[in-house]
Amino acid sequence: MNVRLLAFLLFLPCAALAQGFAGLGTDAEGFKVPQRGYQFQFPADHGAHPTFRIEWWYVTANLMGDDGAEYGIQWTLFRSALKPLDSDGWQSPQLWMGHAAVTTSDSHRFAERIARGGIGQAGVTANPFAAWIDEWRMDGPDMDSLTLSARGADFGYDLKLNAQGPLVFHGDGGYSVKSADGQASYYYSQPAYAVTGTLQLPDGDVQVTGKAWMDREWSSQPLSEDQTGWDWFSLRFDSGDRLMAFRLRGARGDYTSATWIEPDGKARAIDDGALVAEPLETARTAGRNIPVRWRLGLPDEDLDIEISALNPNAWMGTSFSYWEGPVRVTGSHSGIGYLEMTGYE
Amino acid sequence: MxxxxxxxxxxxxxxxxxxxxxxxxxxxxxxxxxxxxxxxxxxxxxxxxxxxxxxxxxQNDELHMPGGFIPVDLYVTLRRAGWQVAAVLEGPYRTEDRTLRVMGVDVLAYPALPAFSEARDGATQPDLAELLTAPGRLFVRPELSAFLAGRPDLPPVIESDAVPPDLILTDIGVAEKMLGKPGQISRLVVLPVQPMGLPSLDALAPELERVAPSEAMDTAxxxxxxxxxxxxxxxxxxxxxxxxxxxxxxxxxxxxxxxxxxxxxxxxxxxxxxxxxxxxxxxxxxxxxxxxxxxxxxxxxxxxxxxxxxxxxxxxxxxxxxxxxxxxxxxxxxxxxxxxxxxxxxxxxxxxxxxxxxxxxxxxxxRGRPGSARLTALCGFGLIAAGAATPLLGEGLFAGFAMLSGILVGAALLLPASLAFLLARFERRASGPVAQWVWADMRAQLPGLSLALMALLLALATNIGVGTMVASFRLTFIGWLDQRLTSELYVTARDDQQGAEIADWLRPRSESVLPIRRTELWHETGPLFLYGIIDDRTYRQNWPLIDAAPDVWVRVAAGNAVLVNEQLARRGSLWTGDRLTIAPDWTLEIAGVYSDYGNPTGQALVSMQQFDTHFPEAPNRRFGIRVVPEKATELAQALREQFDMPPQAVIHQAAIKAQSLAVFEKTFVVTSALNILTLGVSGFAILTSLLTLWTQRLPQIAPVWALGLTRTRLARLELLRSVLLAALTAIFALPLGLILAWVLLSIINVEAFGWRLPMHLFPLDWLRLLGLTLLAAAAAAALPAMRLRRLPPSDLLRVFANER
Known part of the structure; x- marks a missing residue:
């Protein structure tokens, strides 16, 4: 989600520092901006793009434990460039932030890491693929076969990810528009990883299997001035279809976008205005009212579903805080997925 | 009622x-x-x-590299193994007339600091991009900001009240440039939250030493x-x-x-x-x-x-x-x-x-009864004995102060008995009734005055003791400065390259060029500054050694031995013949110990060759220059012109000495101020005692007056009596003060600063103090004496009519 880009800029350690960045959503200050018609180059584009302001490698997974319980995990690496260049040493403008979480129906554990790229504490290389911050890693010979690990004070995980389908490009061939003003990002996903591995929890290890979804996105000017937050869905239906959908909330009205992904990976972009996203119920978490039950509709796809959080308290109390957790889907289609919500104060 | x-x-x-x-x-x-x-x-x-x-x-444990710095790569290794640590790089930053401390922290990892988040009213908020990328920003107190403003070689300054005085707080990326320590980290702060399943530090970085916050020597x-x-x-x-x-x-x-x-x-x-x-x-x-x-x-x-x-x-x-x-x-x-x-x-x-x-x-x-006077004297003896015995029971500052107070209070309690004994002796030797009366009267007055005299004794002894300590220190310090600051000129180059050029240029124009290179290390006793020195007669002839093996300089020059300063020797019990571990793989025998009054931290000297082998990256920008003194000014001028150096980059020995002395004098301003105040208070105590006694003097004086002594003469005798008692007390105070000085120099100073100073005696100071005391006593007695002189005879006569 592009909007996370702005989030990263706001993430930085002290709130006061962040204020200087509040206006960054609107101008690119020498950074490159996404162009329609861009031809992706792989594996190079799996790596970092330092001349763009913001970028992330975002993995979420819905897992089932050998104890019969449902689990959600998150592994995210954000890159934020203070200036459009890369250099060695402490003063490199490339900053990195990692977020990791394990969610169950009654617990939500998370951790955060912040590092500088210039000294090798965090970074991404494309070939062979490796993304890391501190001891958290996502790496493998290529994007189709990855190992994923992270640790927090009270959780950890080691997972193997194997792609079961092709990459999916959102919007116009990976050029994903984010507002009526034309702000956009490069955005593609690998929505079909099969996952096996181990979760380390305070009560002991749990063997898990399940499905994961990876988002790759980078940009330099992600948001319109009036946009204050977003709701983002990645859903896997029992039919084998998948849906990526988001709603950017703005003073001048919402901006929506979605991608319908068929079981074989064929993707269909759904433009602004088609998605109906309606909060049905809020829960009080971290002192805010967060919508934890939603109605989602896409009339053209005969989609009318209800989405409910596995754990309403999946609040990421990180430097920049937001809600992110696994969801269940019922209605015209049933399934599971992940939901992210920001900007609820 | x-x-x-x-x-x-x-x-x-x-x-x-x-x-x-x-x-x-x-x-x-x-x-x-x-x-x-x-x-x-x-x-x-x-x-x-x-x-x-x-x-x-x-608040947190820290990781130190004994005898060196932590390379950034090791930090990254620790981080990539999961250890949540925050890097700090610290060091002194010299300007022409001040030494400031630079503390560079990894802004992203270090616990939130108020300076970074609380901008001053009206000041611009620090911008993270400006803070983290070149040139960076410096956070200093407003008064330092004025001092640093406009220096072209420094990043822009942001004023903050949330920075300690004389400290430049900045990001580690800025600090490594300012301090000339690229890729170095002074210490790692172990953050409170660590991930589960952390590999052991011994396996990852066995060379690092983990220090609990209480063990690190802090300011308090x-x-x-x-x-x-x-x-x-x-x-x-x-x-x-x-x-x-x-x-x-x-x-x-x-x-x-x-x-x-x-x-x-x-x-x-x-x-x-x-x-x-x-x-x-x-x-x-x-x-x-x-x-x-x-x-x-x-x-x-x-x-x-x-x-x-x-x-x-x-x-x-x-x-x-x-x-x-x-x-x-x-x-x-x-x-x-x-x-x-x-x-x-x-x-x-x-x-x-x-x-x-x-x-x-x-x-x-x-008044007290005779029995109680004897008891007081006995108590005095007891306290002195107990005080003198304290060093047998324990060491340290408190033992030192216990000893001091025992001796001081004990001596004060002994004073009345001693004075009474002396006065009785004088009385026996006195010829003539008036003299006899004066001595006897003084003895009679003693109980009433004894407390004031005790106060005077304490004040005088303190004055002598502290005065002797300060003056001894001063004398030693000046001598030490002469020994240590032997080079006629001290030069600070802009960078290492200019340093090398200057050294080359100076070699044919001076007697010798002595590079001053140092690096800050970590030793179990605290920070340790390691200096490299070249083999030069300047050191052989002048360096103030207080303990040395034979051919100490030959061994240091050969790279087989190290010299340590007195602070390190005392703190680590490391004397000649012991071995000092400078770095994990580098241990040398100590060939000598030198006195060092410039700072409280540990120091060591090794040969420049050895220093350069282990710390090639240490800056090489400062030099001492030996030259015929008459040519120093000329050379300094030539040097400034040749290399376009600012005036403060070339300093005369005399200027450094003056600066050092000024710092020294400031150090003891408070001590002397308190000293004088105490003396003033005790003079006032005598005045009040004399005024107290005054009311009861009439019945004693009236008969003497009636026998024919004029009021003027009586008044003069009053003055004399007061001055005499003060003089006697001062004489008692002298040995007491010297004992105090000895304890201060040999016990308290060693504990407080880590050095032991030789004691010097200053009889002229004592004479001046005696004069001051007599003057104070005379002044205190002047008021009652004046009253006596002007007393109407009728008042004196009335004594015979009734009791009052």
């Missing part, structure tokens, strides 16, 4: 306004000095605490001794002030005996009377205490800048020069005043509570 009783008690003070004033001044002086010292200490400690909070220091520990010193001074002044209170309260009670008797005869219960007197004293104490607090506040405000300068200069301790009024300080000051007054009056109150209803209001009944 209570109302009239209060009126009666109060009437005394209305009639004796000077007495009331004396009492108030006594309490105020005692409180003022004590609370001034308390305020200074509290301010300093608050500054340390504030600095700790501002730097988020002293380092300066404890200094504050203890101040506190001892404060207590001494308080005690001297209480002597005044004791004397005045005793007099007031004596004068009111008749009133008490009358009140009781009128039916006022003894209990109530005692309680009323207690109330009265408490009120006076609180009033005097309040005056003292005001005085103390201003005194502390006047002294604090110097104390702050001392603490910064000596320990690098971050003390701000501004005083804040603290409620706890007011409360404790008033409590000390009330407690002290009641303590000083306790004997008097005790007598009052036991006074028979119709006791004669004689003054002699107030």
């Amino acid at each position: 209570i109302g009239p009783a209060i009126q009666a008690l109060a009437s005394h003070w209305r009639l004796h306004k000077i007495q009331l004033g004396t009492l108030l001044i006594g309490i105020a002086l005692a409180t003022a000095l004590w609370s001034a010292v308390q305020a200074i200490n509290a301010e300093a400690r608050a500054s340390y605490a504030r600095a700790s909070a501002q730097l988020a220091a002293g 520990q380092l300066t404890d001794s200094f504050h203890l010193n101040l506190m001892a001074f404060g207590l001494l002044s308080f005690a001297v002030g209480l002597f005044i209170v004791h004397g005045t309260v005793g007099l007031a009670m004596a004068q009111r005996r008749g009133m008490f008797r009358t009140l009781r005869a009128l039916g006022l219960p003894l209990n109530l009377l005692v309680r009323l007197v207690l109330l009265e004293l408490t009120l006076i104490a609180l009033l005097g205490g309040a005056m003292g607090l005001v005085l103390g506040y201003f005194l502390a405000g006047a002294l604090l800048p110097d104390v702050a300068a001392t603490l910064r200069g000596l320990y690098g301790a971050p003390v701000e020069g501004q005083l804040v009024l603290r409620p706890a300080w007011i409360a404790s000051g008033l409590a000390m005043a009330a407690g002290g007054t009641l303590l000083a009056s306790s004997q008097t109150l005790w007598h009052l509570s036991r006074m028979p209803l119709l006791a004669a209001p004689g003054l002699q009944a107030w």
